[in-house]
Amino acid sequence: MKKDTKLVNAGRQAKWTKGVVNPPVFRASTVVFDSVAQMKEASVKRQQQELFYGRRGTPTTFAFADAMNEIEGGVGCYVYPCGTAAITSAILAFVKAGDHLLMVDSAYEPTRDFCTQTLSQFGVEVTFYDPMIGRDIKNLIQDNTKVVFVESPGSITMEVQDVPGICEVAHAQNPDITVILDNTWASPLHFQPFDYGVDVSVQAATKYVSGHSDIMLGTATANEKSWPVLREKSYLLGQCASPDDITLAMRGIRTLGVRLKQHEKNSLKIAKWLATRAEVETVLHPTLPSCPGHEYFKRDFVGGNGLFSFVLKKSNNQALTAFLDGMSHFKMGFSWGGFESLVLAYSGLNKARAESAFGYTTPVIRLHIGLEDIDDLIDDLERGFARLNSNL
Template sequence: MSDEKMQGINTRLAHLGHDPRSYHGFVNPPVVRASTVLFPNYQTMVERSQKYTYGTRGTPTTDALADALTDLESAQGTILVPSGLAAISIPFFAYAKAGSHVLVVDSLYEPNRHFCETVLSRFGVEIEYFSPHLGEDFRSLMRPETDIVMLEAPGSNTFEMCDIPLLSRLAHEANPDCVVMMDNTWATPLFFKPLDHGVDVSIHALTKYPSGHSDVLMGSVSANERCWKTLHDTQIALGTCVQGDEAYLILRGLRSMGVRLAHHERSTMELCKWLQQDERVARVLYPALPDDPGYDIWKRDFTGASGLFGIVLKGADEAAGARFLDALKLFGLGYSWAGHECLAVMPRFGDRTIAQPPEEGVIIRLQIGLEDVADIKRDLERGLSAI
């Protein structure tokens, strides 16, 4: 095994993507702002026979980030796109065609479903949803024209695990050309590596942990060898590129992602156990808890858990959930997560057809930031007292 493959994850995160010797010894890559790239002569220009040819096709800054992610995902290549949602929609454009059948896990990020229902369906693609709990029965849903299976684990806002290796295997057995895609934003490549478990395409909202500071939007899609060329060609065709300033910020965030995630994970586990003891909380939705229904799958496949989870407020309706949220002082009310600060939201589930939320009360989704646990507990107590 090479020295680099033996290195611990924090060592790799500190150095991935940029060799200081390639740019005058500077520790960080230059921020290249570019549309135009000049060629030395006509011949080079028509053959495009130099590494960089136009701003939409990558720069040394975007390459540094894409290479780091390709390494972390053990992928063939990675495209960078303007948001996490674009990282979901663009691979659908890459692998679906008129007449395709697409299988989508019902518990996924709601805007992914919105894209399928409002855009993808207009192109003659049939979309079918399935339960995140499906096992061997998934085989019966596969058809010769099933070109894409879209997975996410744990499920958005309800946090169910699905059996990624099993579903990937069944999809490929039924149709070897099928592309299995996964939104891996919750786990990051530090806690789950989809391509090592049979998935073909791994999707990230880099907006979340890789950025880590609630100030940049970006997405990435990493593909294995079979799926890489089509993905890359599609991005070039669509022109969905990112700028050097944003790519630099994400690479900067990536350097500390391991130590931040360790802190998020430790605080979140302590808070989840504390909340489990509270009689006002019917359930804590976090697959790393030993009594969570998804625990066995999480323990088998994942190497860690991040800082986003749900609590079911016992007997609480929307008004009680709103009182909880309005009483919080430290937690911000916001739709994102994975930054340095605590956030809370009461999700809605209007569009789900199969993976319904628990019935004991409303769910509050909590993002645990880097604040001290004692302060977070005091704030949650304020919320719980208000319901």
């Protein structure tokens, strides 16, 4: 099936829908059995999408996991209460005390904090690496390296990594290394992780999969090698998600393709407009040559979305505050991937890096371009630049 057809049909097997269009919302904690034999049979099949206990999942969970597998190309999918839970559980599934993890230096802030504040307490050694390192990552792999974590594009600074190169080198050095990718930016549609050597792909389904800024959800899909470990360790960590949230995410899947097309169209127009502005030093949009790793984006991705950043040429606290305050359509807020436009400003990004300099010292503005009319969004930004300039 072509991807748009797959989005409509994914997870809608008759065993889940029971003859209706959408899989029903199936809530359960305790699953009851009529005989010892029935309970024993369920116990044997508890890892095979069979009802056993609510935390193992219900048909609502199983239908959504099947849909994510079909779209992203995995063998198995585990569902978590948020994207950070998916990231931390995926990492914990494959490391133990004494192991070594390679973490990309441009990672999502909570991922970075988990490494420095939690993994260190568990005796796991973490080395941060330059997101543009590519195949040279082989020089950082140690005998005890168990996980290589990639995030492409990177949070805020948007570097696109050479994911297939990193995977090939890591697995050549040690076939037991697990490569985990935060694939949230691309969504399940625009980068197919398992075609490029990734072992586990994480999604903050809170974002584009849901698309409406009203739920928290995470997923991790895995290849055949990694799925049994990911599944059982995630279960032992107590991870599970609400069937009501899962149902909303399943609804989001149906419109994911058309939403992403509009997000991408709007964001590219605004990115090109920003590139003409005198106030802008550079635009960090993966589809543009000005973004680090653009060549990998052209090679590996099949589309973009609404999230990108740009660097201001000059600013001060008063001017930056004036730019942000008074926006009509761009609201300040964390997360992204909903239908609405968002704006956030970041300063001092070089201080957050361990091994790789960002290259700019002036503030970075991250935009999420929503589904509003493009002219209204440009007018909003233009008025913001006027406020910025009048306060410099």
